Amino acid sequence: MAAPQATSAPAWTPDQPIIRVKDVHKSFGSFQVLKGMSMDVKKGEAICIIGPSGSGKSTLIRCMNALVDITEGSITVENQEVNDPNLDKLKLRRKVGMVFQQYNLFPHKTALQNVMMAPINVLKQDKKEVEERAHALLKKVRLTGKENNYPGELSGGQQQRVAIARSLAMRPDIMLFDEVTAALDPETVKEVLVTIRELAEEGMTCLLVTHEMKFARDVADHIYFTDKGVIVEHAPPEEFFDNPKDERTRTFLGQIL
Amino acid sequence: MIAFAILMVAQVANGQAPAGDAPAAPVSEATTTAPATPLTVVLKWAPLLLKGFIFNIVISVASMALGTITGLLLGLGQISQRKWVAKLSWFFTQFFRNSPWLVLLFFAMFMIPFQITIGSVTIPLPDWFKAIIGFSLPVMANVSELLRGAIRSLPSGQWEAAESLAFTRTQTIWKIILPQCVKRMLPPWMNLYSLITMATVLASIVGVGEMLTLTAQVHAAEGGRPELFAPLYGFAGLCFFAYCWPISKLTQRLERRFNVKT
Ligand SMILES: Nc1ncnc2c1ncn2[C@@H]1O[C@H](COP(=O)(O)OP(=O)(O)OP(=O)(O)O)[C@@H](O)[C@H]1O
Ligand SMILES: [Mg+2]
Numbered sequence: 001m002a003a004p005q006a007t008s009a010p011a012w013t014p015d016q017p018i019i020r021v022k023d024v025h026k027s028f029g030s031f032q033v034l035k036g037m038s039m040d041v042k043k044g045e046a047i048c049i050i051g052p053s054g055s056g057k058s059t060l061i062r063c064m065n066a067l068v069d070i071t072e073g074s075i076t077v078e079n080q081e082v083n084d085p086n087l088d089k090l091k092l093r094r095k096v097g098m099v100f101q102q103y104n105l106f107p108h109k110t111a112l113q114n115v116m117m118a119p120i121n122v123l124k125q126d127k128k129e130v131e132e133r134a135h136a137l138l139k140k141v142r143l144t145g146k147e148n149n150y151p152g153e154l155s156g157g158q159q160q161r162v163a164i165a166r167s168l169a170m171r172p173d174i175m176l177f178d179e180v181t182a183a184l185d186p187e188t189v190k191e192v193l194v195t196i197r198e199l200a201e202e203g204m205t206c207l208l209v210t211h212e213m214k215f216a217r218d219v220a221d222h223i224y225f226t227d228k229g230v231i232v233e234h235a236p237p238e239e240f241f242d243n244p245k246d247e248r249t250r251t252f253l254g255q256i257l
Numbered sequence: 258m259i260a261f262a263i264l265m266v267a268q269v270a271n272g273q274a275p276a277g278d279a280p281a282a283p284v285s286e287a288t289t290t291a292p293a294t295p296l297t298v299v300l301k302w303a304p305l306l307l308k309g310f311i312f313n314i315v316i317s318v319a320s321m322a323l324g325t326i327t328g329l330l331l332g333l334g335q336i337s338q339r340k341w342v343a344k345l346s347w348f349f350t351q352f353f354r355n356s357p358w359l360v361l362l363f364f365a366m367f368m369i370p371f372q373i374t375i376g377s378v379t380i381p382l383p384d385w386f387k388a389i390i391g392f393s394l395p396v397m398a399n400v401s402e403l404l405r406g407a408i409r410s411l412p413s414g415q416w417e418a419a420e421s422l423a424f425t426r427t428q429t430i431w432k433i434i435l436p437q438c439v440k441r442m443l444p445p446w447m448n449l450y451s452l453i454t455m456a457t458v459l460a461s462i463v464g465v466g467e468m469l470t471l472t473a474q475v476h477a478a479e480g481g482r483p484e485l486f487a488p489l490y491g492f493a494g495l496c497f498f499a500y501c502w503p504i505s506k507l508t509q510r511l512e513r514r515f516n517v518k519t
Binding site for chain 2: 065091094097105106122163167
């Protein structure tokens with residue numbers, strides 16, 4: 001097949017892994033955060049990444065949309081190598097949506113405008129058409145009636161759902177969620193999880209960093225457990241929760257459940 | 258807008274040149290008749306002095322406009338990803354921000370030629386024009402620093418969110434970062450405007466015929482009577498107060514409103 005250095009990747013077909021992470025290393029200065037992580041994600045899968053704080057979960061998924069450059073190894077997204085100095089980052093990011101723990105909505109724009117901004121400014125799409133789609137997306141995340149509210153006027157859960165709609169407006173192939181319910185009140189966690197679950201069930205490829213174990217068990221197709229920069233073990237949810245192999249996983253699950 | 262301001266200055270400057278000589282005439286009159294009361298003296302000269310005051314305002318508006326535009330550019334330079342641009346912008350910002358305004362004014366007065374010749378066209382550069390440049394330098398540096406501060410005060414999540422939505426850096430700055438900076442910058446920017454307005458009287462030191470220059474001339478024309486000193490300069494002070502105090506009030510109100518909201 002093509003040499004790994006080749007910039008023009010072979011066309012991706014849906015039977016291949018949509019994301020392929022191979023022996024990824026990442027250091028900040030002399031501090032090694034990722035020490036050789038690998039994973040394959042198939043199209044339409046929902047993957048949960050769990051692990052103790054500081055184990056490198058956020059760093060790993062941030063590498064997938066090139067918010068963070070990797071030091072060593074390879075990540076391909078639809079066969080496009082991310083660890084490539086000639087990478088078209090913007091093209092990659094149009095395919096990979098990301099939702100953050102702190103929502104990061106644009107506070108000077110209304111909910112509707114937040115959703116419309118990227119398609120209009122980045123994809124240069126027609127405003128009318130984008131507006132229609134934005135209304136539909138806000139309806140999908142159950143925020144009809146909040147279109148003209150500013151982020152400051154919305155609850156955490158509502159803001160997070162606007163953020164999800166904002167990402168979806170780019171029509172990504174993959175969605176990354178980094179502890180998106182960690183900053184929310186327990187009552188509003190559910191409404192966000194319901195939205196994500198629907199997305200996963202519709203066949204969106206989702207990677208979630210989460211501490212919601214029940215959600216992971218119900219929704220994930222596969223669970224990865226990370227500790228100190230390595231993937232300790234990964235398995236389908238039943239096996240992972242009922243029959244963890246590694247001592248570190250058992251300790252972690254013992255503390256959290 | 259700048260063009261308008263400069264036109265205004267030109268008009269006031271031209272109109273004021275003969276008026277500037279005028280105070281010489283009444284000297285003889287003042288010495289022959291009984292000395293007028295301070296109030297009547299102030300009232301008599303008020304139209305001329307107010308004309309001078311308008312000149313101060315025009316200088317302040319023009320230098321604020323010029324300084325804001327150049328300051329925004331310099332501030333963007335400070336956050337440039339090109340290291341040398343950032344360093345150079347930082348240096349100019351720090352240099353002009355930490356120099357006394359009067360020094361910068363002298364600097365502009367004596368470094369800028371009195372006219373420039375482009376091809377066959379010779380454009381005179383009058384003193385009031387140089388004064389505008391001189392005052393725009395500290396405005397530029399302060400606006401540059403205000404912008405840098407405002408940008409830094411935004412959470413890094415704003416940049417990350419924009420990046421993850423495939424915004425380019427330029428798009429991020431124009432569509433997401435700068436609009437949020439406007440609100441943060443407005444109160445300190447208005448403060449800066451008040452300060453520059455009050456500083457325009459420094460132009461009297463380099464001979465620009467603004468209000469303080471005229472006040473001194475009027476005082477001299479009235480025989481330099483000591484009892485006129487307070488009323489005449491008091492009138493100048495009152496004009497500045499009446500202009501700057503509402504601005505300061507408005508600034509405070511904006512500050513309070515923005516603080517409540519964010
Ligand atoms: N930009 C950075 N510069 C330096 N160190 C960093 C940077 N980003 C992350 N780190 C460090 O890398 C380590 C892993 O961070 P990361 O955010 O990936 O962990 P995490 O598993 O997501 O943890 P948490 O559950 O707390 O979010 C941490 O020790 C963190 O301090
Ligand atoms: Mg994290």
